[in-house]
Amino acid sequence: MKKFFSVADVTNLKEIVAEALSQKANPNALEELGKHKTLGLVFLNPSLRTRLSTQKAAMNLGMNVMVMNMDKDGWALETRDGVVMNGTTVEHIREAAAVMGEYCDILGLRSFPSLKDKEADYSEDLFNKFIKYCAVPVVSLESATRHPLQSLTDLITITEYKKKDKPKVVLAWAPHVKALPQAVPNSFAEWMSKAQEENLLDFTIAQPAGYELSEEFTNGATITNNLEEALQDADFVYVKNWSSFKEYGEVYPVNENWMMDNEKLKITNDAKIMHCLPVRRDLELSSEILDGPNSLVIKEASNRVWAAQVVLKRMLESLKSK
Amino acid sequence: MKKFFSVADVTNLKEIVAEALSQKANPNALEELGKHKTLGLVFLNPSLRTRLSTQKAAMNLGMNVMVMNMDKDGWALETRDGVVMNGTTVEHIREAAAVMGEYCDILGLRSFPSLKDKEADYSEDLFNKFIKYCAVPVVSLESATRHPLQSLTDLITITEYKKKDKPKVVLAWAPHVKALPQAVPNSFAEWMSKAQEENLLDFTIAQPAGYELSEEFTNGATITNNLEEALQDADFVYVKNWSSFKEYGEVYPVNENWMMDNEKLKITNDAKIMHCLPVRRDLELSSEILDGPNSLVIKEASNRVWAAQVVLKRMLESLKSK
């Protein structure tokens, strides 16, 4: 594996999930694989779960880890070519990425969207250039439009906890006080759509009108504005807020009650409730659910390690075979 | 050992000091004990000595270490239950602590007091909830009311440098320009009081009127407002500033000279002088003393490693015996 940026970088979902679960069963079995290899984690935006779980995964594989926390202010990267750099950008991504590629065998990168310029965000220009110029395998730690380690984690968790062959999985929009990126729901949608193609599950998305995700991610999904309809017979409900894609980054007022709670849980097939965290209690998701037996959110966060570990494992193997 | 928060978490002071000194004599003897174990250090407030010494201790034991520097602004935790999280707090401690407990085998936490709300600070609500929800052993890296790794260090240092069976130890208030927490003196007082109970030393506290510590920490200590009287025959003088407990967080004007200097040293039994650092030279403690033969401050800081290492060792042993 040379890059892990979207679901397109994985050929067989069932296989990678099985591989991740086998790592989970025996976390240190491959600690020789990463010996003398260095993982560099570059955060242009803050991170808690992603940093810790990826660091842990790398250490399980015997790798060295170097973390670079560089917010965009402190380290303004130029991404355009042909520009005289006499302004505020201090380094061009061509040099920045190439140099990090010299010190690290594998790189991780996190970079959030502006939520102001749809075209720029969805072009994933920064990420693509980073991948191009660093010359080593790159794992996305969340980009402007996707969070693939989270989505792989979610599929692992669904696989672990499903009680039937083909569970019904619902992505349900929820309220929030801030305008959030579409990266997590985009990514979840593209992974679940592919899982549906592979016959692993049925996938439905429920969101208020105006909050439709970009169609490139939701191909094959059942889409509805009716939450109660969507929750019918659901085995897993993935609760998440996002801002509008259409009116890019906007937050429409929503009058109906979209918070997931015990009342709504009753409509489901005793569904397991998922969330990528951090979660706003009693705004996105009720405390009752979070503290009750249907919540998977902590187990899900815990599984971040195995998603990262299987990706790093595959990248290390591709380095060895060079 | 499941938690290390106060002196109550240690049953026998003599024993733990002896164990720490045996670690010091052979720092890497137990490097297999921590293999494949991860220590997570969570700093809600800045740290230098505590971070470095605890990290070093963990590495001596063969552990992996992950450091999380999160100031309270960047990562505002909700600690109250039953609150709709539609304000500035971004994550509830229930989830935050639980997730970190998934990635780490042992956690350290540092969190300073507000110095504005005595009841809130002294309830140690944040710490107690963190311990409760993370589900792994927790070592305090300094809380609102205590700094137990510092106090254990101090007892180790006194044990190493004492010239008689039962030395006289004095905690002496000193001037400062800022309002400082009571955590270090509280903790020192509770450890020395217990050491006095175990017949290891005699313990006296000297502070100006109005600077009395909370009685729950000073049980059994001789307490005086007369510094010269306290210094009589002292074998160790622990110099430290703190703000008022009674008028919580206030700083009263003090007219007498409370800075420890060579004149006052003459009253003592050629006492060794201690301070937890950082120290304000010629305000709390004279340069003369700091640069002279009676100062233990660097040796004391150095011993932070062995205090941390014996605590981590005991926690690792309790993990193994599970």
Added chain:
Amino acid sequence: MKKFFSVADVTNLKEIVAEALSQKANPNALEELGKHKTLGLVFLNPSLRTRLSTQKAAMNLGMNVMVMNMDKDGWALETRDGVVMNGTTVEHIREAAAVMGEYCDILGLRSFPSLKDKEADYSEDLFNKFIKYCAVPVVSLESATRHPLQSLTDLITITEYKKKDKPKVVLAWAPHVKALPQAVPNSFAEWMSKAQEENLLDFTIAQPAGYELSEEFTNGATITNNLEEALQDADFVYVKNWSSFKEYGEVYPVNENWMMDNEKLKITNDAKIMHCLPVRRDLELSSEILDGPNSLVIKEASNRVWAAQVVLKRMLESLKSK
């Protein structure tokens, strides 16, 4: 080796370069040398390349690494003696350095100049006191006046890519938008001057009038204000901006074109182009050159690892022989 602060700390340049290149050929050959040894990296100013490459070098040698990012605001150090510390400085360098020396076997320190007070900057007071009080070997990660790891890297790179016994090396001033320190050019000049003494190369400096470096660094170099003259027959051109030493920290307007580009490259002997990075594209150095076959900038950055590794190796050896 007890310190690595300037070229004076190396007796034989040819030898240390050869040693560095032998480490490069076999990066992990000495991974037992640093076992149980800790490197502490103290950054009073930000760092990317220096931190990563030094960390990588230390890990190659089997060392543990602890990084301390402390900007000057957060951790205001007092360096003067005899001062009552009742102001904004929170810790004296005597204690700060001594304590770090207790936790680490080798320390690295980065501290930039103020560019406001020439005498204070060029006294290297902070660095000298840090070296004095920490009591362990210290490697400079860039000081007010020098960046020796960069200069050693540059000599390694020149040695690797030279096509004749005694290449012509030119340090060429280039434009910038900010007032930059003289540390990199000072250091490059003092290393190249010594390399010239050792008959390894010929060294020329070209800068506009008013931008002369301090003579203590340029001893033996050919110095000119005529860039084209300097570039004649050049085998290596080291492009770098710096502010005035004479009118300390000032930036004079320069009307001639001092940016290195393909036109100027034609004057040279098909010279290899170097730069310490980060580089302002099309202001200091043309994109054409940076993206073309004459640029060594990425290889040069990559070599930072081997400069750091040979220095750490020598320091570790001096620890063992104690």
